[in-house]
Amino acid sequence: MKIIDGNDSIMGRIASYSAKEALQGEDIAIINCDKILISGNKTFTKEKMEASARKHGTTQKGPIIRKTSEKFVKRAIRGMLPDRREGRGKAALRKIKCYAGVPKEFEGKKSISLGKGFVRKAITVGELMRG
Numbered sequence: 001m002k003i004i005d006g007n008d009s010i011m012g013r014i015a016s017y018s019a020k021e022a023l024q025g026e027d028i029a030i031i032n033c034d035k036i037l038i039s040g041n042k043t044f045t046k047e048k049m050e051a052s053a054r055k056h057g058t059t060q061k062g063p064i065i066r067k068t069s070e071k072f073v074k075r076a077i078r079g080m081l082p083d084r085r086e087g088r089g090k091a092a093l094r095k096i097k098c099y100a101g102v103p104k105e106f107e108g109k110k111s112i113s114l115g116k117g118f119v120r121k122a123i124t125v126g127e128l129m130r131g
Helices: 011-023 042-055 069-078 088-094 125-130
Strands: 002-005 028-031 037-039 096-098 122-124
Touching (some): 002 011, 011 028, 011 037, 011 069, 011 088, 042 122, 042 125, 069 088, 069 096, 088 096
């Protein structure tokens, strides 16, 4: 099992890496999902998320936008998997587990950090979920 630490890592890099590894049959655990960075302007990212929630669906039954950081990250990974409803994509998505903090079972174990890189403007997933 590979443990990926999301602290100060970019969401796109984590999503693509974990999707690729899960397709190869590896079990993935992503910890610190609330500290993962989404690169870009903070206000633009918040407005884009709010607008997507408003403009789709009806008042009775709108789109489901997750308000927890681990579900938001898993949704981003799901977008990078092929054929998520059946076959390889569905099996790969089951191999990925996301956690907001660090669970007791992963404390003290070696984790992979995908690095921050050079990011001027970014917002954390935790900040975005708080509103």
